[in-house]
Amino acid sequence: MGQRNSYNTTVNGPRFFCPPPLVVGAQVELPQQVAQHALKVLRLRRGDGMTLFDGTGGEYDARIVGVAGSQLVVELHGWLPRERESPLAVTLIQALQVGAKMDLTVQKAVELGVARIVPVVSQRSVVALAGERAARRVEHWRAIVLAACAQCGRNRVPEVALPERLDVWLARPVDGDIQRLVLSPRATCSLAMLPSPALARAGGRLELLVGAEGGLAPEESKLAEIAGFISVRLGPRILRTETAGLAALAAIQFLWGDLKEETTDV
Numbered sequence: 001m002g003q004r005n006s007y008n009t010t011v012n013g014p015r016f017f018c019p020p021p022l023v024v025g026a027q028v029e030l031p032q033q034v035a036q037h038a039l040k041v042l043r044l045r046r047g048d049g050m051t052l053f054d055g056t057g058g059e060y061d062a063r064i065v066g067v068a069g070s071q072l073v074v075e076l077h078g079w080l081p082r083e084r085e086s087p088l089a090v091t092l093i094q095a096l097q098v099g100a101k102m103d104l105t106v107q108k109a110v111e112l113g114v115a116r117i118v119p120v121v122s123q124r125s126v127v128a129l130a131g132e133r134a135a136r137r138v139e140h141w142r143a144i145v146l147a148a149c150a151q152c153g154r155n156r157v158p159e160v161a162l163p164e165r166l167d168v169w170l171a172r173p174v175d176g177d178i179q180r181l182v183l184s185p186r187a188t189c190s191l192a193m194l195p196s197p198a199l200a201r202a203g204g205r206l207e208l209l210v211g212a213e214g215g216l217a218p219e220e221s222k223l224a225e226i227a228g229f230i231s232v233r234l235g236p237r238i239l240r241t242e243t244a245g246l247a248a249l250a251a252i253q254f255l256w257g258d259l260k261e262e263t264t265d266v
Helices: 032-041 099-111 131-152 166-170 196-201 218-226 241-256
Strands: 007-010 013-017 027-029 049-053 059-068 071-080 089-095 116-121 179-183 205-210 230-232
Touching: 013 032, 013 131, 027 059, 032 071, 049 071, 089 099, 089 166, 089 241, 099 116, 099 131, 099 241, 116 131, 116 166, 166 218, 179 218, 179 241, 196 241, 205 241, 218 230
Parallel strands: 013 049, 089 116, 089 205, 179 205, 179 230
Antiparallel strands: 007 013, 027 071, 049 059, 059 071
């Protein structure tokens, strides 16, 4: 599952991703897939407005100035330095899930504010991706990321890394100070028990590791511990992999991110 197209219609009008660079005053031909959706599904016409973003930050007010067949040209009238990024830069290291589960995790993780997604192949992963098949899957996930950004209002596009083996990823040196957490139903520590100063020292950077359907193998849990990951649990119930990561992301954003705001768009 997961929406492949990079667009969304909200109460503020249609919103689309358009590859950079975008410049105020320029006229831009929208990508074919976006133009087709705008014309055939949304029934937009010359003079109609929309919002464009190119992933580099901020968003553009645009208006349709030309329609020729399936081609759609817009003019950029203004740029707004609007950002909806969490102050907490979260990387989700997700063991590969089967088909639609992974698509759902990618989509909702973007909505919950992750900055980066790293798919990994663990010992208990049901699926394994490599080579051309892995590259195609990553492109599929990146399309889901763009659509999720359009839907939730994000103007910066989270990265999706190429899949690699979990043990290889864990062996890499840590890039600076960062808080590292791994979900485990056997952990004695909960998220709420973690001291927030640890995140302050990490400069608001956090990595969350989530196992596959069968969780992490004992050897992988040990490697994660050696790599500096702290085991945390999410209450008394054992959650499925597609539930656990998203529940943890929501809790993390509430505790240390931006879900404590008094006003939201929801």
